[in-house]
Amino acid sequence: ADDDDLTKLSEITETTLTINLKQRYGIDSIYTNVGDILVAVNPFKPLPIYNKSVSHRYQSEAPTSLPPHIFGLAANIFRSLLTQQSSQCCVISGESGAGKTESCKYLLQHLLTVAHSGEGGLVAKIQRVNPLLEAFGNAQTSMNGNSSRFGKYIELMVTPEDGFVQGAKLSEYLLEKSRVVHQARGERNFHIFYVLFAGLSTDEYVKYGLETIHNHRYALRFLDDQLNAENREACKELRDCLRYIGFTDTDVGHLMLSLSAILHLGDVLFEAHGSNDAARVTNPQLIRKVAAMLQVPAGELASALVSEVMITRGEQIKREWGVSQARDCTDALAKSLYGRLFSWIVNGINQLIQPAEGSPSSLEIGILDIFGFENFASNGFEQMCINLSNERLQSFFNERIFQQEMKDCELEGVQLQQMHYVSNQQVIDLFIKKPLCLLSILDEESRFPKATDLTLALKLHTGPGKIIKHREIQLYAKYSSVYTAPKDMGPSFSVLHYAGAVTYDLSGVLDKNRDTLPNNILFTMKTSDSLLMKEMFHSRLTRTGSLAPSTRQQASRKPSGKSRFSFFNRKPSENRNSLADLMSKISEAAPHFIRCLKPNSVQSPGQFDDEYVVKQLRFAGLLETVNIRRSGFPVRLPFDEFLRR
Numbered sequence: 001a002d003d004d005d006l007t008k009l010s011e012i013t014e015t016t017l018t019i020n021l022k023q024r025y026g027i028d029s030i031y032t033n034v035g036d037i038l039v040a041v042n043p044f045k046p047l048p049i050y051n052k053s054v055s056h057r058y059q060s061e062a063p064t065s066l067p068p069h070i071f072g073l074a075a076n077i078f079r080s081l082l083t084q085q086s087s088q089c090c091v092i093s094g095e096s097g098a099g100k101t102e103s104c105k106y107l108l109q110h111l112l113t114v115a116h117s118g119e120g121g122l123v124a125k126i127q128r129v130n131p132l133l134e135a136f137g138n139a140q141t142s143m144n145g146n147s148s149r150f151g152k153y154i155e156l157m158v159t160p161e162d163g164f165v166q167g168a169k170l171s172e173y174l175l176e177k178s179r180v181v182h183q184a185r186g187e188r189n190f191h192i193f194y195v196l197f198a199g200l201s202t203d204e205y206v207k208y209g210l211e212t213i214h215n216h217r218y219a220l221r222f223l224d225d226q227l228n229a230e231n232r233e234a235c236k237e238l239r240d241c242l243r244y245i246g247f248t249d250t251d252v253g254h255l256m257l258s259l260s261a262i263l264h265l266g267d268v269l270f271e272a273h274g275s276n277d278a279a280r281v282t283n284p285q286l287i288r289k290v291a292a293m294l295q296v297p298a299g300e301l302a303s304a305l306v307s308e309v310m311i312t313r314g315e316q317i318k319r320e321w322g323v324s325q326a327r328d329c330t331d332a333l334a335k336s337l338y339g340r341l342f343s344w345i346v347n348g349i350n351q352l353i354q355p356a357e358g359s360p361s362s363l364e365i366g367i368l369d370i371f372g373f374e375n376f377a378s379n380g381f382e383q384m385c386i387n388l389s390n391e392r393l394q395s396f397f398n399e400r401i402f403q404q405e406m407k408d409c410e411l412e413g414v415q416l417q418q419m420h421y422v423s424n425q426q427v428i429d430l431f432i433k434k435p436l437c438l439l440s441i442l443d444e445e446s447r448f449p450k451a452t453d454l455t456l457a458l459k460l461h462t463g464p465g466k467i468i469k470h471r472e473i474q475l476y477a478k479y480s481s482v483y484t485a486p487k488d489m490g491p492s493f494s495v496l497h498y499a500g501a502v503t504y505d506l507s508g509v510l511d512k513n514r515d516t517l518p519n520n521i522l523f524t525m526k527t528s529d530s531l532l533m534k535e536m537f538h539s540r541l542t543r544t545g546s547l548a549p550s551t552r553q554q555a556s557r558k559p560s561g562k563s564r565f566s567f568f569n570r571k572p573s574e575n576r577n578s579l580a581d582l583m584s585k586i587s588e589a590a591p592h593f594i595r596c597l598k599p600n601s602v603q604s605p606g607q608f609d610d611e612y613v614v615k616q617l618r619f620a621g622l623l624e625t626v627n628i629r630r631s632g633f634p635v636r637l638p639f640d641e642f643l644r645r
């Protein structure tokens with residue numbers, strides 16, 4: 001692998017870097033070394049050497065042979081943990097569809113091969129649950145047919161003395177719940193809807209009161225026959241997987257009922273009636289069906305979807321919603337149900353893969369695979385959250401690769417020619433640096449019930465009006481190089497991200513930011529007789545909005561430790577908490593990086609679009625990385641460790 005190291009090229013420019021990647025592309029390996037950083041170019045087809053590894057979306061079978069570069073990285077991570085006696089992490093980045101998730105799978109497999117796996121069958125367990133995770137968390141987007149719509153951080157717990165992997169823990173964050181109720185043109189809902197429903201028997205269709213899947217508003221996209229056949233197969237596998245994790249047949253039945261109920265919620269219709277145009281359900285039989293599936297009183301559910309009851313000074317005040325508010329409430333329930341289901345499944349998986357009771361204390365190897373940078377024809381709240389996460393990872397990369405190297409050299413009195421890299425601090429500050437940042441303005445505006453997309457736009461474009469002090473106006477103005485308001489000051493704005501300019505549409509952003517489940521609906525769900533609903537709506541939400549494991553899940557085996565962070569987020573303020581938690585966690589570990597590149601924008605094998613790749617190389621700061629790796633220390637051992645060795 002060393003001979004492949006691009007830092008060894010005599011002349012490095014963007015062009016030589018691209019030519020070299022192109023020459024290596026698709027020959028025998030998708031990976032190339034840039035010093036200690038691994039660069040992967042997506043082949044979009046299984047290469048002979050990795051045959052069977054990515055041949056099927058839901059394949060859980062072990063690959064027969066794996067990329068040697070990844071093996072090198074896995075060995076390096078593992079060796080570093082043992083010699084440095086410190087936790088390690090690997091950050092995988094790249095735009096959507098660049099191959100992060102596939103690289104994550106390879107790495108995990110290699111790590112568990114390199115490690116003395118103390119926990120019996122952990123590789124098999126993780127492989128077995130992966131299709132389930134992907135079915136619930138992935139969906140087809142215009143950039144990737146199997147795009148992760150959540151971020152995941154997998155931690156392997158390793159005994160520092162002997163390198164035994166005792167178990168693992170999975171944290172999910174920022175699941176794109178809005179996809180449940182709305183998908184952009186050409187995109188689909190989460191795979192699970194198509195998979196499970198392709199596998200239903202005729203009896204089950206009747207039992208769950210379902211039409212064919214694409215007759216339901218939440219999942220209108222039509223699937224071809226071949227995909228349906230694939231999904232039927234995948235469905236069997238998923239049902240087995242749920243049982244394997246330890247969910248009972250009753251649980252699986254309840255899960256099916258919940259997914260059906262979600263689809264039905266999308267088809268509930270409202271009409272305006274009375275002098276105040278209050279919303280009324282026009283198909284009450286559907287509400288009765290949903291209520292029966294969720295095991296809640298139908299009357300209470302119907303009333304909770306169209307009105308709100310508040311107690312003020314001991315008096316009950318009922319407020320009736322209009323049609324669009326009632327629709328929003330119904331969507332909010334569908335999103336909340338799905339989000340909690342996903343969390344519940346992840347908690348179940350964690351029970352399966354956690355270390356055995358009484359395991360000794362451990363160090364961790366974390367792998368971070370988050371959704372890649374996105375820039376669609378229309379970008380909303382989801383893209384904003386996704387791109388902000390990517391900005392923070394990019395900043396972490398800059399800090400570790402450039403700033404740290406410069407600091408190290410300075411400390412050691414080594415002359416290092418001044419390095420240039422593009423800092424993205426300004427964009428991060430624009431989003432999250434208080435007191436005046438994009439997300440704080442958004443939070444503030446979300447608290448006003450009368451706020452609209454236009455009032456939000458105005459505050460974003462001009463600063464929040466009268467309350468702003470002169471000093472703050474200047475502060476806001478300093479972001480003018482990365483923030484652009486539209487000429488008509490309408491509900492959109494553009495941000496110059498490290499990976500290019502993205503225009504965000506503000507319509508619906510306030511609602512998505514609020515994303516709270518109305519109290520009445522929450523209370524109704526808490527009265528459910530279904531064990532699953534009880535677990536999902538009685539379990540507390542953690543600080544970051546994720547569902548804590550239920551008492552039953554906790555009782556099934558002792559939890560591996562306090563959940564330090566998990567990331568099922570609802571609001572930007574919580575997103576910020578969870579992102580900050582994540583960043584501080586990876587900052588404590590020694591980082592390793594995989595940078596994934598997409599060879600073309602059409603997801604096709606054998607096409608290497610130079611210009612498209614150069615752009616990504618530039619955004620990822622790869623040329624600068626090669627340069628700094630060439631002029632800095634190739635190997636960095638602390639003195640005490642050097643002496644010890």
Ligand SMILES: Nc1ncnc2c1ncn2[C@@H]1O[C@H](COP(=O)(O)OP(=O)(O)OP(=O)(O)O)[C@@H](O)[C@H]1O
Nearest residue numbers: 045054096097098099100101102144147148371372
């Ligand atoms: N090593 C590989 N071998 C063969 N095909 C691959 C490989 N890596 C990626 N692909 C193909 O590219 C697709 C996208 O890869 P992947 O889902 O890993 O991207 P991603 O970067 O995780 O995207 P997102 O951010 O949207 O989740 C895969 O579904 C697969 O078809």
